[in-house]
Amino acid sequence: MPKPKIDPDLHQPQKPDWIKARLPSNPIFFSTKGLISDLKLHTVCESAQCPNRWECWSQGTATFMIAGDRCTRACGFCAVSTAKPFALEQDEPQRVAEAVKRLKLKHVVLTAVARDDLKDGGATHFAQTIEAIRLTDPTIIIEVLTPDFNGKRDALEIVLNAAPHIFNHNLETVERLTPLVRSRAQYRLSLRVLAMVKELHPGVVTKSGLMLGLGETENELFQAMDDLRDAGVQVLTLGQYLRPSPQHLPVLEYIPPATFQTYGDIARTKGFEFVASGPLVRSSYHAADFHPLSQFESKG
Numbered sequence: 001m002p003k004p005k006i007d008p009d010l011h012q013p014q015k016p017d018w019i020k021a022r023l024p025s026n027p028i029f030f031s032t033k034g035l036i037s038d039l040k041l042h043t044v045c046e047s048a049q050c051p052n053r054w055e056c057w058s059q060g061t062a063t064f065m066i067a068g069d070r071c072t073r074a075c076g077f078c079a080v081s082t083a084k085p086f087a088l089e090q091d092e093p094q095r096v097a098e099a100v101k102r103l104k105l106k107h108v109v110l111t112a113v114a115r116d117d118l119k120d121g122g123a124t125h126f127a128q129t130i131e132a133i134r135l136t137d138p139t140i141i142i143e144v145l146t147p148d149f150n151g152k153r154d155a156l157e158i159v160l161n162a163a164p165h166i167f168n169h170n171l172e173t174v175e176r177l178t179p180l181v182r183s184r185a186q187y188r189l190s191l192r193v194l195a196m197v198k199e200l201h202p203g204v205v206t207k208s209g210l211m212l213g214l215g216e217t218e219n220e221l222f223q224a225m226d227d228l229r230d231a232g233v234q235v236l237t238l239g240q241y242l243r244p245s246p247q248h249l250p251v252l253e254y255i256p257p258a259t260f261q262t263y264g265d266i267a268r269t270k271g272f273e274f275v276a277s278g279p280l281v282r283s284s285y286h287a288a289d290f291h292p293l294s295q296f297e298s299k300g
Contacts, residue, residue: 063111064129069113085117093132096129096133100136100137106140121150145283156200164204165204169193173224174220174224177220194206210237212238215253225272235273236267238260238276239277
């Protein structure tokens with residue numbers, strides 16, 4: 001499939017009012033920011049310039065980004081730095097667990113940069129962080145948002161054997177736009193990863209997400225939904241792509257909230273058990289709203 005071309009200097013549509021996020025005023029926001037800084041941790045909230053970080057941090061929640069803040073890939077949508085990564089910090093799992101304890105979280109989300117420089121893609125580091133958190137609180141619900149690990153089955157097994165409750169890997173965009181939007185990642189490979197997770201550990205909840213406004217058509221979006229359902233994915237997030245800088249892919253369209261609601265309704269009819277669909281929805285936005293506790297075995 002030829003790589004699509006989008007002019008990065010293309011005229012940008014005016015940002016609508018519904019896409020604007022409020023600035024922080026809650027003191028919990030500042031205490032959360034201070035805690036993360038004190039423990040020398042990274043969050044995807046800051047590294048990816050998430051528009052919801054004010055709201056989430058004001059509620060005392062955060063998505064921890066482990067394995068450093070330098071990614072080995074250069075995706076056209078992502079604000080995370082692309083550079084040669086530093087060595088893994090061996091005490092990071094314990095620092096994340098301490099942050100989870102101090103924030104009194106009941107649902108924690110762990111994500112990571114792509115670490116193609118590591119043989120296991122960082123899978124062991126994911127597992128160690130999961131285990132450290134569980135030692136702190138065996139009842140906590142743990143969600144991981146992982147890279148594709150280049151489709152390596154043994155890397156997926158390492159993460160899954162640590163028993164996260166929810167395994168999230170984002171498809172990000174429709175098949176036609178994948179070569180433009182994602183660096184090295186492949187649409188069909190991501191689907192295989194999600195299907196492999198269900199094959200290896202049928203009890204884990206699988207989740208994925210798509211960004212809209214990059215030039216996808218409705219039919220392409222609905223096909224992506226069908227492909228995710230065919231891979232056994234249970235939870236779907238749909239959100240508006242926002243351009244982090246002029247060096248990133250342009251926004252071609254701002255999708256109205258009513259359209260997001262319609263897309264969410266359509267996704268539910270396709271069989272997704274939980275759908276979050278809206279302009280400011282991101283992979284871990286209100287992640288704790290989905291709690292199918294009957295599916296979770298005690299990890300105590």
